[in-house]
Amino acid sequence: MHRPGLPVSYDRIATIYDADMGASMALPDVGYYLEQARLAAGPVLELGCGSGRVLQALLADGLLAVGIDRSLPMLQQARARCGSEASLLQMDMRQLALRGHFALALLPYSLVTYLLDEAGWQALAEGLSQTLKERARIIIDAFIPRPQLADGRWMRDYARRHQGRWLVRHKRIQQVNDGSHRIERRYRLPGAFDGRTLCTHEQIRAYTPTQLQALCERHLGRVSAIAWDYGQAASAEDARFCTLTVER
Numbered sequence: 001m002h003r004p005g006l007p008v009s010y011d012r013i014a015t016i017y018d019a020d021m022g023a024s025m026a027l028p029d030v031g032y033y034l035e036q037a038r039l040a041a042g043p044v045l046e047l048g049c050g051s052g053r054v055l056q057a058l059l060a061d062g063l064l065a066v067g068i069d070r071s072l073p074m075l076q077q078a079r080a081r082c083g084s085e086a087s088l089l090q091m092d093m094r095q096l097a098l099r100g101h102f103a104l105a106l107l108p109y110s111l112v113t114y115l116l117d118e119a120g121w122q123a124l125a126e127g128l129s130q131t132l133k134e135r136a137r138i139i140i141d142a143f144i145p146r147p148q149l150a151d152g153r154w155m156r157d158y159a160r161r162h163q164g165r166w167l168v169r170h171k172r173i174q175q176v177n178d179g180s181h182r183i184e185r186r187y188r189l190p191g192a193f194d195g196r197t198l199c200t201h202e203q204i205r206a207y208t209p210t211q212l213q214a215l216c217e218r219h220l221g222r223v224s225a226i227a228w229d230y231g232q233a234a235s236a237e238d239a240r241f242c243t244l245t246v247e248r
């Protein structure tokens with residue numbers, strides 16, 4: 001578990017997150033989450049809300065929504081985006097300290113890949129059981145793992161324009177002995193990061209849709225629906241993301 005005080009990847013990239021991972025999401029996930037949130041019979045909790053990419057759409061729609069994230073710099077981005085009235089809390093999803101009236105919990109953009117073991121899932125489940133009201137739903141997505149991505153070689157992810165300059169990212173993914181993955185990223189942006197290359201690393205665990213469904217059913221509740229690419233693909237074969245709806 002992250003120890004308070006140690007900067008984590010998202011702390012470092014918070015100011016460029018929207019141009020980086022935010023812009024890499026090519027699918028209409030925000031619209032999908034908004035539609036689901038409109039159906040909820042009560043307030044919505046977004047775990048790992050980051051810079052507010054999803055949360056802002058819910059709030060702009062007049063929904064009652066709260067965002068939590070463990071990264072303060074990411075929450076500062078969310079504050080700037082969602083405004084002073086938005087409910088934003090610094091919290092780890094494995095140590096939720098909220099008492100319950102939420103009708104829907106959202107875990108967008110592969111947040112669960114940061115749960116590296118059963119203990120993490122169990123801690124999430126315990127926190128959610130205090131936080132959600134009866135018959136609440138939980139919606140979780142994760143990228144669908146493809147073997148060729150973890151070959152341990154540096155590759156250029158992209159070069160994209162950001163504030164009139166080129167933001168360039170390289171990435172290397174290595175499999176760790178326990179089956180999780182270490183992802184290293186290098187960012188270059190002229191005039192930023194004190195003129196240096198910004199390096200980040202993080203550990204994730206990729207889940208196949210079958211593994212994800214089993215974990216959800218073991219820890220959270222019954223999986224009542226699965227969507228592929230937020231409704232844009234017909235099956236797992238063609239999809240990049242898998243989204244599960246869990247009924248408690």
Ligand SMILES: C[S@@+](CC[C@H](N)C(=O)[O-])C[C@H]1O[C@@H](n2cnc3c(N)ncnc32)[C@H](O)[C@@H]1O
Pocket residue numbers: 010021022047048049050051052053054068069070071074091092093094108109111114
């Ligand atoms: C890929 S970003 C997604 C942000 C936002 N939901 C979106 O869709 O753009 C993942 C976010 O989850 C946060 N995060 C990672 N592990 C977390 C944890 N254990 N508890 C709470 N937040 C976490 C990161 O700080 C980051 O802001």
